[in-house]
Amino acid sequence: MSGSSSFLRSLKKLPRNGRTAALHALLLADSGLSAQEALADALSGPLGEGGKAVAVLPQQERHLCSELVYGCLRAEIRIAYLLGRVLPKPERLPLPLWHILELAVYALLFQERVPDHAAVHSAVAQAERLFGRSLARVANGALRSIQRFGAAVDTREFYVVGKEGALADEWGGLCRYYSLPRWLGDLWHDAYGGEAALCLMRRSFARPWSGVRVNARHEAAEELLAGLRHCAKEGCGEAVGRWGVAFAPGELPAHVLGQSLGLWRASGALSLQSAGSQLAVQALELDCWDAPVWDACAGFGGKSVALLEQGIDVTLCTDRSWSRLRHLPGVCRELHLPRPAVCLADACAPPLRGWNGHILLDAPCSGLGVLARRPDIRKDSRRTPADLRQLAALQDRMLLRLSALLQQGRELAYITCTLNPTENELAVARLLAARPELMLLRQWQTPHGHPWLEGMYGAVLRRR
Numbered sequence: 002m003s004g005s006s007s008f009l010r011s012l013k014k015l016p017r018n019g020r021t022a023a024l025h026a027l028l029l030a031d032s033g034l035s036a037q038e039a040l041a042d043a044l045s046g047p048l049g050e051g052g053k054a055v056a057v058l059p060q061q062e063r064h065l066c067s068e069l070v071y072g073c074l075r076a077e078i079r080i081a082y083l084l085g086r087v088l089p090k091p092e093r094l095p096l097p098l099w100h101i102l103e104l105a106v107y108a109l110l111f112q113e114r115v116p117d118h119a120a121v122h123s124a125v126a127q128a129e130r131l132f133g134r135s136l137a138r139v140a141n142g143a144l145r146s147i148q149r150f151g152a153a154v155d156t157r158e159f160y161v162v163g164k165e166g167a168l169a170d171e172w173g174g175l176c177r178y179y180s181l182p183r184w185l186g187d188l189w190h191d192a193y194g195g196e197a198a199l200c201l202m203r204r205s206f207a208r209p210w211s212g213v214r215v216n217a218r219h220e221a222a223e224e225l226l227a228g229l230r231h232c233a234k235e236g237c238g239e240a241v242g243r244w245g246v247a248f249a250p251g252e253l254p255a256h257v258l259g260q261s262l263g264l265w266r267a268s269g270a271l272s273l274q275s276a277g278s279q280l281a282v283q284a285l286e287l288d289c290w291d292a293p294v295w296d297a298c299a300g301f302g303g304k305s306v307a308l309l310e311q312g313i314d315v316t317l318c319t320d321r322s323w324s325r326l327r328h329l330p331g332v333c334r335e336l337h338l339p340r341p342a343v344c345l346a347d348a349c350a351p352p353l354r355g356w357n358g359h360i361l362l363d364a365p366c367s368g369l370g371v372l373a374r375r376p377d378i379r380k381d382s383r384r385t386p387a388d389l390r391q392l393a394a395l396q397d398r399m400l401l402r403l404s405a406l407l408q409q410g411r412e413l414a415y416i417t418c419t420l421n422p423t424e425n426e427l428a429v430a431r432l433l434a435a436r437p438e439l440m441l442l443r444q445w446q447t448p449h450g451h452p453w454l455e456g457m458y459g460a461v462l463r464r465r
């Protein structure tokens with residue numbers, strides 16, 4: 002497929018709506034932006050008063066755009082397979098046309114409220130405006146051929162190739178159906194077994210649940226928690242740990258106890274945090290830590306803030322990225338929490354001789370446990386087996402360096418949001434082999450069979 006950034010400009014020829022914004026965002030995602038960044042960029046309007054972006058699309062169109070972008074990225078491999086079956090040379094199509102087709106196939110497969118003829122018509126009209134009659138005819142032909150497959154495209158069998166004559170590749174078919182790169186399906190199969198791998202594939206293809214965490218220090222904390230848990234009844238959501246609630250897709254309530262969720266957040270009573278991250282803190286018993294804590298990869302500060310809310314003395318937050326770390330003091334202020342010192346530092350070479358407290362390493366990882374929430378990660382170009390090896394080497398360096406700074410009796414917590422033994426339990430095993438002065442206190446992983454919880458891993462080690 003050939004593409005060009007000049008096409009971003011040509012999108013002005015198309016009507017300004019959620020579908021065009023989604024096309025824009027998919028092109029931005031190709032250039033390396035995450036789904037979230039691409040969406041934010043595609044949905045931001047021209048600059049208005051005070052240099053702030055003006056939202057130009059109505060809320061409904063923004064929701065549509067978001068659904069299309071996340072959905073297309075999640076189903077990218079399945080859709081590519083389908084288009085590959087009906088187009089003789091898909092790689093020759095201009096990239097924007099490919100995405101127009103992708104969006105239309107997504108609508109045919111998953112958007113029940115969009116009539117098929119409308120999805121095809123709108124894609125063909127977009128193709129004609131941008132590329133003229135002849136490519137519009139190609140688009141029309143491809144989409145009509147997919148329509149002719151009928152309901153078969155919703156079955157796993159459809160994605161198994163080599164049925165006639167050659168050996169059927171059942172596992173490859175499942176990977177395509179759940180839109181997962183084959184190497185990743187194989188990795189999970191080898192690491193956790195076929196049944197667990199299938200659960201993980203299914204879960205990674207589903208829409209993610211939304212997690213919220215009540216600020217335990219807020220005066221209305223108990224009341225708000227009860228209100229949220231009431232909203233979560235009847236299959237819409239579930240309690241998470243002591244202070245959290247997770248809501249099924251589309252079930253996050255707009256109001257709780259007569260006040261909008263936005264207002265609760267603005268008053269410092271509520272934060273968004275995934276259920277897995279909340280459970281990790283609790284399962285590893287970090288909320289019982291009784292000495293100063295250094296968060297060595299604090300990022301935007303999700304875990305630090307969760308600990309501060311529970312009265313844990315997080316005194317130092319470092320990260321390599323200032324664009325993430327710089328938000329932390331403001332977040333603490335909004336939540337009325339003590340502010341830890343923040344400092345730009347490489348966790349492989351921190352400017353400290355020792356640390357008389359506990360250390361949290363929420364490490365950069367391949368993110369294979371959060372594919373449902375971060376569907377851009379599953380793009381073939383974003384994660385490869387070589388990246389996983391590089392990340393494991395980086396994690397080893399961080400673990401070795403940080404554990405060397407621990408004092409006797411102090412603990413190091415290691416957390417990832419991935420499902421890859423080399424970055425998880427094997428990383429801990431390598432560390433224990435290299436540093437006999439450490440002992441493993443706890444190890445935890447979200448259950449593979451859980452229908453919606455994202456995949457997290459954690460371990461706590463103590464210096465003897």
Ligand SMILES: C[S@@+](CC[C@H](N)C(=O)[O-])C[C@H]1O[C@@H](n2cnc3c(N)ncnc32)[C@H](O)[C@@H]1O
Pocket residue numbers: 297298299300301302303304305319320321322325346347348349363364365366
């Ligand atoms: C999983 S995220 C941390 C999330 C954060 N703890 C939270 O709960 O919001 C990993 C973080 O590691 C940071 N990072 C990557 N390489 C690093 C390095 N060499 N030294 C320090 N931080 C690094 C990234 O910038 C990113 O913020």
